[in-house]
Amino acid sequence: MYLFLLSSFQNNILAQEMISSDKTNQFLEMGSGKIKGFQWLNQPKNHAISKGELHIEVEGNTDFFIDPESKKATATAPYLYKEIKGDFVATALVQPDFKDQWNAGALFMMIDDTHWIKFAFENSDATGKSIVSVVTRMVSDDANGAILNSSDQIWLKMIRKENLYALHWSLDGEKYNMCRLAAMPTAEKVKIGVEAQSPVGETAHHTFLYFNLESKTVKDLRKGE
Numbered sequence: 001m002y003l004f005l006l007s008s009f010q011n012n013i014l015a016q017e018m019i020s021s022d023k024t025n026q027f028l029e030m031g032s033g034k035i036k037g038f039q040w041l042n043q044p045k046n047h048a049i050s051k052g053e054l055h056i057e058v059e060g061n062t063d064f065f066i067d068p069e070s071k072k073a074t075a076t077a078p079y080l081y082k083e084i085k086g087d088f089v090a091t092a093l094v095q096p097d098f099k100d101q102w103n104a105g106a107l108f109m110m111i112d113d114t115h116w117i118k119f120a121f122e123n124s125d126a127t128g129k130s131i132v133s134v135v136t137r138m139v140s141d142d143a144n145g146a147i148l149n150s151s152d153q154i155w156l157k158m159i160r161k162e163n164l165y166a167l168h169w170s171l172d173g174e175k176y177n178m179c180r181l182a183a184m185p186t187a188e189k190v191k192i193g194v195e196a197q198s199p200v201g202e203t204a205h206h207t208f209l210y211f212n213l214e215s216k217t218v219k220d221l222r223k224g225e
Contacts, residue, residue: 096123104195
């Protein structure tokens with residue numbers, strides 16, 4: 001039994017190293033002081049980019065949300081993004097620190113302060129580790145998707161086609177499931193990247209094991225291809 005667990009652990013580490021070293025992983029082109037065309041909004045006090053992985057230390061009270069009940073707007077979570085024109089496909093492998101409620105790692109698209117989409121692997125108050133999407137058009141909604149309590153890391157994909165955005169998730173980075181399809185205001189250029197949050201807890205340590213951003217037009221938003 002011990003040998004089986006050790007072998008499984010070693011296989012997981014090997015698989016993770018292969019993902020991080022994948023040449024399509026754009027974190028390989030970056031270092032903590034060199035983020036190549038990307039920039040921070042709410043730069044964290046501590047972060048590191050090493051061997052194709054982004055590690056972010058997130059302080060408490062960090063989130064993006066415009067509460068539909070109170071109308072309170074919060075925009076404090078670290079967000080590493082790049083501005084891009086036209087259609088795109090953004091893909092990330094996220095491994096959040098789930099020790100507190102609503103902790104999450106996410107793909108994040110922003111048009112402006114009141115129009116954005118957060119696509120997260122989150123420790124939901126309702127369902128635990130789950131796929132969660134927040135579409136904000138002046139005010140945020142909050143939609144829980146698939147419950148994935150046996151998973152520690154998940155592939156997320158966001159696809160833009162004109163003013164439509166498709167959100168897909170995957171356990172293995174190969175077979176994707178559509179979570180949501182949403183329309184947003186027309187914008188020539190948007191910000192797209194990764195967001196890390198700890199809304200009600202203390203310091204959290206989130207890891208992004210892979211990130212790729214490609215300018216391309218997908219034919220079928222529901223299939224993601």
